[in-house]
Amino acid sequence: MDTKNIHATDHSRVIIHIDIDCFYAQVEMIKNPELRNIPMGVQQKNVVVTSNYIARETGIKKCMLLEDALRICPKIVLVNGEDLHDYRQISYKVTTHLQKYSSQVERLGLDENFLDATSLVETKLKSKHENITAKGHIFGNNENNCDCGCQLRLTVGSEIAQEIRDSIRHEFQLTCSAGIAHNKLLAKLVGAKHKPNQQTLLYPNSTCELLYQLQNVVDIPGIGRAMGDMLKNLGVSTIRELQHLNFDKLKFAFGEEKAKLIQNLSNGIDNSPVKSSGKPTSIGLEDSCRNITAIGEVKDKLNQLMNRLMVLVSEDGRIPRTIKLTIRKFDSISKMSNRESRQTNITTSLFTVKSNSIELQQKSAQRLTSTIMTLFTKMVDVHKPYHITLLGLSFTKFLERMNGKSSITSFFRKNVEVQSITNIENKNDLTTSPMECTPFSYDLSGSESEFEPSPKKTKFSKLIAKRRCFEADDCPSPSKLKVADLRLSSAKNVSSDSSDSKNSFSDDNSNSICCPPNVDAAVFKEIPKELQQEVWNDYKREMNEKQEQKLQPVIKKPKTNTLLNYFLKN
DNA sequence: TGGGGTCCT
DNA sequence: AGGACCC
Structure with a gap:
């Protein structure tokens, strides 16, 4: 076997892709049950971004222009979904719930999660050997079996997926669809085969059948518009054409790494691990607007964004250390998505940290506004006429607050029972080397072995812990806690x-x-x-x-x- | 066409 | 800072 295909027969994992059905619409229907039995859509500016299935039966598609949607379905009731706050909250609750089943849960947007169920399956197989039956749909006609044991594992995976979907329904009144396969790509693709409130299982021998049902290379997640266009120029548009394209040509166009990646994808090979998502690395808000031309409007919009953003930061609980301003200038007809951004570091002392919230006092808010406006003037000459069509603010480089459940003491307590996602450190984050970590995430992050700190870090952690005792440990009043921030x-x-x-x-x-x-x-x-x-x-x-x-x-x-x-x- | 996110260069 | 990708 040649090395290129060494993974083609690796079916050792069981991956479940869980996709909440028309997520925003479902949330809105929970908030207002009267919307359940009528065609309804969620609107953001001039776009109906999603809709319930009643509306979809009339032909409403995702991300449809308002105009078109109203023409197709004049009766559609629209709910404004520009503020993602509630969706975001429920989304994280679902992910946290999924972490009860596996430590490896990867978020993709607000409505999708990958779950590596391999060890759960192994555990289940040890105790149970009878009555194992596939739940939900099975994709394709499974003629030749694979003898590596994947058939049985994936079947158990489908049982687990069913349990998970049932539990999500009971916990959150949310229906979802799932795909079960031996990698992320295939799990996602096969899950789409039966959509609202169903699940589909793929055995490896039906992989090709699944792939050939895709119309175009851009239907493969991981191949986007840019690559799609380049491939088109190479005369490639179908999956089959990509599979058979000369690798050197592909390499010339994309570089070896990318070339191999997408050709693997076209063959259903995806070795990417399910990466535990943890907390967000950035928290931001955007507001697109028709026509901002005056500095007063800019300040006004930015202040509104900042007020909303602080709610999110407060709920998150960490202190941001950089802020980024994003704008979009009106650009008659050229490329879309021509955004510009500037970012700068900010002092953590800007934020007033209370036991339950993070706030900006007036002086700090003024200071922040002025640094944001400085960023603005780096992109816009305010003495000349300008035309802004989007403003966005986002925080990054968060500093963990070391109190409460995410404190170092709880770290040593080994209190590992299903922590909320908001308390989970990026323990699987291998992309960050220790030297790049912030001092106070240093001792908590990067511990490779489940929850045990590595020996080297223990020493440092203990030092920190000792010092903390001096300051605040025995009396965690708000004022004392502040010392720790x-x-x-x-x-x-x-x-x-x-x-x-x-x-x-x-x-x-x-x-x-x-x-x-x-x-x-x-x-x-x-x-x-x-x-x-x-x-x-x-x-x-x-x-x-x-x-x-x-x-x-x-x-x-x-x-x-x-x-x-x-x-x-x- | 929205309002988000992630990772890589 | 921008660009690719994802939803």
């Missing part, structure tokens, strides 16, 4: 241009990191290099501020919680 990365905050960590080291004439005189040298020695850097930067900044205050004794700067404070000797 540290203000970090002063150096990055000071420099207005976002710079790499490499660059931010050299913002002073002294590049070397020292232990500040007021910090316990033994502790300092044990913490990671980057953390040392932060502490040292805090110290330097404090010294600089003292200098400034000597020059301007009138100005009183509010005392901030710095990382340095955290490590100060008593």
Whole structure:
């Protein structure tokens, strides 16, 4: 067997793809049951983004223009779905629920989840060997069996999928569809075969049949418009054509990596793992608008967005450290999606952290607004006429708050019973090297073995835990908890241009990191290099501020919680 | 055509 | 910062 196809016969996993039926519409029908028996759609601006199945019977499709939808189905009742808040909340509840079945649950949008059920299946097979019957539809006519045992595993997978769908229905009154197969691609494709409130099982021997039912290469998830266009230029439009296209031609067009990826996909081969999603890495809002031409309108819209955004941040519970402003300029007819964005770091001290919420006091809100407007002027010359058709704000680089359930103490308690997704760290995140982690997610993230910290990190974690005891541990009043919500990365905050960590080291004439005189040298020695850097930067900044205050004794700067404070000797 | 997200370059 | 992809 040649190495290219070494995975073609690997059917060792059982993947379940769960797709909540017309998700937004279902949520709206839960909120208002009167919508259940009439054609209804969810509207965002001029688009009906989804609809219930009654409306679909009349010919309404996803993402249909309002005009067309009304023409096809004049009776359709439309609900505004521009604020995704409720959808988002229910979506995360469903994902959290799914995590009871497997630690590997990957979100895709708000309405889809992949679940790796392999170990669940193995467990089930050990205790049960009779009455194993496929649940739901089976795709294709299964003539030749595969002898690797996948048949049995996938069959058990279909039983599990049925259980999961039943439980989602009972817990949330939500119907969903599922696909069961040996990889993500196939699970997703086969799940689409029977749609509302059904499930479909694929045995590997029917893979080709499934693939050849697709009309075009862009029907394969992973091949989008850009690649589709390039493939068209290569004379490729069907799956079969992609399967048989000369690999060197494909390689020339896309590079070896991409070429192999998409040709594998065209053969139903997808080795990508189900990646645990954890918390979002960015939280943002957008508002498209007809015609914004005045600076006052811009500020107004941005303030509204910020108010809504703070609700989301507060619910999330982490402190963001960068903000990004996105705009779309009116551009008569050129390419769509011509967005521009600018981002900058922000001080965590902007946020007032209470036990139950995160807020922006007025002064902070004003400061934030002004930094956002600075970003705006980097993209728009406000002295000339302009025309903005979209404004968006989003937060990234979150700092974990180390209290409550996600605290380090609960980490050591090994309290691993199905945590809510909002408390789960990216423990499977292999893309982030330890040195790139923020200091306070450092000890919680990147632990490869389920929930056990690796030996190296334990030492550091214990140090942090000890220090925490000094400050707040025994009396977690809101004011004390605030001490734990540290203000970090002063150096990055000071420099207005976002710079790499490499660059931010050299913002002073002294590049070397020292232990500040007021910090316990033994502790300092044990913490990671980057953390040392932060502490040292805090110290330097404090010294600089003292200098400034000597020059301007009138100005009183509010005392901030710095990382340095955290490590100060008593 | 919306209002989100993720990862890679 | 933008571009690809996903819903």
